[in-house]
Amino acid sequence: MSAIDWGDVPTWLGAVFAAGAAAAAVWTLASQRAQIKEQREFIAVQAANLALEREELRAAAEERREAQAKQVSMHPRREGLERDENGEVVPDQWVVAVRNRSDAPLYDLELRFGSCYLAAEVYDIPESAVHGPNPGERRELPVAVLGPGRAVRFCSQRWPRTTVHNNRPTLFFTDAGGLRWQLDWHGRLEEAPLPEPSA
Incomplete structure (x- = not known):
């Protein structure tokens, strides 16, 4: 081996x-x-x-x-001068109080009713009168500046009841940063296009 x-x-x-x-x-x-x-x-x-x-x-x-736009509030209500056969007020006008609760001014405030109607009148009011009858002091339209802590009341023209119901208010304004906003009667806030410059 x-x-x-x-x-x-x-x-x-x-x-x-x-x-x-x-x-x-x-x-x-x-x-x-x-x-x-x-x-x-x-x-x-x-x-x-x-x-x-x-x-x-x-x-x-x-x-x-x-932040500033969220501090703007709108309080719409329908009012009327006449009563129907049941004694209830016949709403023929929108009255809309707008408050600037921010610490900066708002610019170019405009209230539209429906798609084409603008406010007929606007009044400076104390903030305590937002929900009350205080008519305030009349201002020029559109509202160029609304200072901090200030309030105004916009009034529509008078319409038939169905026209009032169908032309709900929308507020347009520019904040201190130059952004344009719209606030509808439901409280929905959205950025809006800037208005066309007038010629």
């Missing part, structure tokens, strides 16, 4: 080092894959955080942009 040839020492050392190098390469690849996975997860979390921060900044900017 012959002896098994196990080779020489340099071959064995070469094989051991090759196996070690292969194991190190496999370990390095696994480690790099784990690091890449961690980096991707970190980047995804950071991207989500940045998106949330951007959304918060956008919401804060929007809140600042709308």
